[in-house]
Amino acid sequence: MDRIRWIMSSLLMLQVQFRDNLYISLFFSAAAAGTYSSSTVRVGDEVTLSCLNVTDDQDQCDSTEWLFTGSGNRVTLFEHGRIQEEAKAKSDRLRVTEKCSLVIKNVADEDIGRYICKQFRSGELDGECTVVYLSVVTMTEQKNDDTVTLFCSVLTYGGCVHTVKWLCEGNKTDMKTTQLDCSGTVTFTTSHLHQKSEHYELLKCEVTHDQDVQLSSFIRLQSSGEKPGDDPTTTISQTTN
Known part of the structure; x- marks a missing residue:
């Protein structure tokens, strides 16, 4: 019985590891298909991160998504035309322009990371992602x-x-x-x-x-x-x- 439990536990661990590795692989494969840029600003400055390949037929950037990865966290900052609840801690410093660029006011250390902008059409990813590394x-x-x-x-x-x-x-x-x-x-x-x-x-x-x-x-x-x-x-x- 103990051996059966050990086998079942091992299979579960392999399944979780496979799932996580597959997610990471898919995540980086999606990012690899994007356009990369970097931006460097001083603490307290304001920075505008541009999103490329923005579609014209959207209302208040409702087909645009901004994702943030930094300090071990992955957060959806903007989706469905509004700043998301996940970004509530710094929502007063974020806004999205008519061109769907992400503006960060009073930049702090916590803003260091990778920003990915995605465009969607009919629920499907449309074109390449825009990847910006902020220092x-x-x-x-x-x-x-x-x-x-x-x-x-x-x-x-x-x-x-x-x-x-x-x-x-x-x-x-x-x-x-x-x-x-x-x-x-x-x-x-x-x-x-x-x-x-x-x-x-x-x-x-x-x-x-x-x-x-x-x-x-x-x-x-x-x-x-x-x-x-x-x-x-x-x-x-x-x-x-």
Whole structure:
């Protein structure tokens, strides 16, 4: 009897494993047939993820579906013309445009992941999926005695695929930069903050993905002892494979 139970249990486990593997295989096969792009933004920014191959004969994007995968979760964000209950926790930050693009306001770490847009016609998948990988850049400051260190790092879905580099213009004396996987730092003395108003350093954290600049964030070191602040100028580009 115990042996029969063991055989039945083993068969059940094999059935579950086969079902899960089949689901994963079908999921990735569907995604593989899509058009891929990537987008990189800073924490707190707003980003628009475009959906390609949008059909014209739909009312309020009722034939469009947006799916999100991140942090081990798969969530349907938008379906049947409205934001879904699964996305309730951040529904106030989401909206879909007339072109069925997904807009995310005040981007946070929890938004990092893979977004898939699907188009349906008569209940069947119509055309290729649009797959967008969203990465988020954070910038922080740390003061230590007479030095200031600025940190620039990028958080991604599925592993580090970016290069982070601090670029400096002007006087580089007493400035030290380091570069690691998906992060970089620049350290300088506080004396840089007490120069005359016509003299300042312009720092830029440059994030690249596959040799293409994804984001350049400029920081101007203010004079008269003011704290360094973020210049609102941010350049973002997307790549499509």
